[in-house]
Structure formats: structure tokens, C-alpha cells
Amino acid sequence: MSDQSTVFTRLPETDDEREDPQRATREEVLDFWQERFGVPPETFEGYTFWERGAGKLWLYQGSPPSPVDIEGLGMTFLRTRQEHWKPTLEAVQRFGDYASKNVIHLDDNAARAFVAGEDRELDWDGDWGYLVVTHDLAGEVEPVGVGLYVYGELRSQVPKGRQREV
């Protein structure tokens, strides 16, 4: 445990159990998904939430003793300790189906530009901030990633290493 930044610490359930005032609680995480995207809290029943480093949350299904010093624990899930919390692309691909608001649907051309990392001007009547981006694939709506909507523009948040010319 020489380097604490590599250690996973389980999130406290509520504010009462919180020792580090900056650390998110499980309650806050569930509230965030519900308030921002309309994802019902029960979606995350059976999952545990962990913080590694400053603000990077991971979602896992087991319950190892906390803290645990290993290389990975489930999937990266949510960036906290900043004004606007930001879901990961992987979290949106896995749980975005449950989102009912702040979801923007792209046509095929716009979706291709999005996964290539391009920003584009778009009309959007909803809130500014991080959105769940969806497109049509194999006959159904599929969540594809996270976009940041500001100043009339949808900015692709697809990480460089994940960008593709599909």
C-alpha cells in the first residue's frame, strides 16, 4: 500500500458515514443518475461503488474488504470531485438504456462523427452539460457514449484511444 492513489476505497453509504468530506457517497451517486438522466436507483442494486485516486469512481459487483490495493475493480463509471460529474463512455454504453432524460439521439452520420471524436453544431432544447448520446443500431436505439452540450454544440467526449472511423 505504498501509493495510496492506486488503492480502491469503497464509497460510504451516506453523509453520516463519510470521513473524507470530498468523497462522494453511494446516496449521492444514485441521486446523480436519477436526477441527471432519470436512471432509477434500483438499476444499481447489487453493485458496489469504489474510488481510486481523486474522484474516479468504479462500479463492481463483489464486496472485497475495503480498501483493496489491486489494478482494477469492475469498470470505470463516473468522474466526481468536480462541479459537473461526468459518466464514462463505458457506463453509458452499459446503463444508458435506463436513461430517460438528457438523452440526445443522433442520425447515422452524426453518430459516426461523434465516435470519430468530432464536435458538431446541433439544436438541443434541453439542459446544457453532459448528455447520453444514442443512435440506431441493428433495429434498436443504442447508447454510444457521452457528449458535452454547450453553446449550440455537441462536443464528443469519446476518449482518444476509443475514437474510431466506423
Add this chain to the structure above:
Amino acid sequence: MEPLDRYRPIIDDFEAFIDACERPLPSAVRVNTIKATVERVRTALAEADIAHDPVDWHDGLFVLPEDSPGANWPYFQGWIHGQEEVSVIPAEVLDPQPGERVWDACAAPGSKTTQLAALMDDTGELVATDNNLGRISALRTNTERLGATTVAVTHEDGRNHSLKPFGGEGYDRALVDVPCSCEGTIRKNPDTLEDWTLSHVEGISGVQKGILKRAVEVTEPGGTVVYSTCTFAPEENEAVLDYVLDETACEIVDYDLPLDHAPGVTEWQDETYDSSVTNAKRIYPHHNDTGGFFCAKLEVPAE
């Protein structure tokens, strides 16, 4: 191909074997059932005009005769993963069940790890170990893209795997798909034999024995361990099984495999191995027009 000459005594129809080893192997992909169904993948590949042939013994595999997986929608969505036909065998033989605790002893880059997670309906706990940080990075990338939420990754030598981070609990099953001399990947990597040496084969055999022994030790009574390699050398296959039979309490058991194969060998050069190694299966490239593979199923007796 010269290093393969040593296998002439144990391979039937050796000329057909060599001919098959010289033919390139097309790409194949496995459907990631954590995120998609076989039907949706088939539709998405068709929408993208990617030719895809079914594989008769496994619904969740497609051969891509003209493409390699990578820059297409189903790949981006984590619906498919590039994985060769024979490489899906060991996870199928291990047959992990939803909710179990499973150890993947040599996990990177994660093709079989993510397959195990999918077979478990992404429930339970899957501890994925590797000793190489660069390869762990590739493993993490793959578990993320494929959406697995049950994989805990540890950086350690599998021979010394520690149960401490998880409270000391053992496993229901373990997959031991060890680093090997990779002779069976010759159709994908034509230069794989260029650096072949007998001393490497003998050296890596010691590592393989240590990892398989540890896997049997950390598997609970009544549990299952699968040992596999992508190589033909008996030093890395039957000899490793024979060692672990002597060192630990386990049995090598038979299993069904819907592919043509040969049994494990009990004699190699001056060595003889326990007769139960014939329950292990050798898959040669000329058998099913695939890569080469070796796979054994071990059971840890119930107390």
C-alpha cells in the same frame, strides 16, 4: 516449420498437419453476450457490409473472411471481440456458472476473461491476474469495452497468487491458460517459430507447473480447473499435468469437445506420463482448419 519436426512421432498425418500450419487463418470474432445478442450482432455486421460466416460448433462465433475486427459499429459498442476459434475452448470447458468465484490465472489481454464473465452472465466475482503491467493495460481496455463489471484485476506472478485482497476465500473454478511457446499460433503469426529454442520450452514448463499447482491449491474441494496452451510441446502440456498430479490432490477428467482432436500423449522421448493425461485433448490445425491448441480439465476432489 523446422521445430515442428520433433512432433512427427505423435501426430497422425504429419504432412497434412504441416500443410495446415502453412495456411493463414482468417479473423474470427466472439459475440459479447454481456452487451448484445447473436442476432443483433449478425444484423449489425450485415448493416456494415462485413462478410461473416457462422462456425458450426459455436453459435457465438463468426469468421470474418475479408475483414479484421476493429473499426466498425459492433466493435465500437463492445458487441464483438476478436478471438480465434480454438481460443474459446477453455472457458467453455471450465463452464463457470452465474454467481461463482473464478480465477483467471494468466488473464491478459482478456479474451478469455471477458468470455468467462459473459458465461457467468456478468455476475459473481472473476479475479484476473497477470504479471505484466503493459498487458494488464490491454486487459483493462478489453474488460471496459466489453462492459464486464465483475472483473478484479491483480498484478502478480500467478505462482504466488494471494487470496488476501479478497478476504482469503478460495475459488469455485480456475482457468490456467498459461504463457507458452505458442507453436499453435503459427497460422496467425508466421514468425512465431523463429525464436523457438528447447531451453525456452523447458524453462517455461517450470513456470506453467508453478501456476497450475497454485490454481489447484486455491480451488475449493469439488471445484474445477482447466489447463490450456496454444502449443504442441508435451513438455508444456502433458508433463505439466503429470507434475501437478504428483504434487497436488486433483484428477484429470474427460469432457465433451465438439471438434476433432487427438488424446493427450503418455509417452514423449524418454518420459512417460500418467495414463489419465489421455483425457486431455490436442487440437491440431489440420483437424478442423483452426489454430493448434491443448486443453485439459482437472477436478479437485470434494472433501
